[in-house]
Amino acid sequence: MKVDEAVVNTVANLAKLKLEAGDIDTTIEQMSRILALMEQMQAVDTSGVEPLAHPLDAVQRLREDVVTESDQHEKYQAVAPETDSSLYLVPKVVE
Template sequence: MSLNSSDVAKIAHLARLAVDDSELQHFSAELSSILDLVEQMHKVETTGIEPMSHPLHMTQRLRPDSVTETDQRERFQAMAPSTEEGLYLVPKVVE
């Protein structure tokens, strides 16, 4: 698919992008090549191919799920202006 400069100007206007007239030719060539690639990808036969969630068949390395900090809730709530049953009380903002 080939886009001309007026197509790119219209797309830029709809997307609210400022594109100089000197750049229109460059962008029309770039966008046309992207659309040609998408058209080629649509022609590829993919029947019977199972979709993949990731291109590599690997498992993610994860860090061990362990506690790294001590519980300091009482210390922090002692500094708070107002608490109740372990919760911080704040002024009502929305009526």
């Protein structure tokens, strides 16, 4: 896998990060090195190996359907950058 400007831009867009023009070359270079590290995994034969998503093969607990939360919007919105009428504000959303 070769990392080039197109790959870096696509990934930056997915991650909603902005790359300044001057950062692109460094990013390509560093990502290339990291991908080369990741590529080392290909030396391992993993056919038939079940992927491990959680270190302990435990199962999910389920909670009872009970309302335990109360209205705390003032407290939670105290750290919000911009609110109005108890709503979080964002630039106009176009559907």
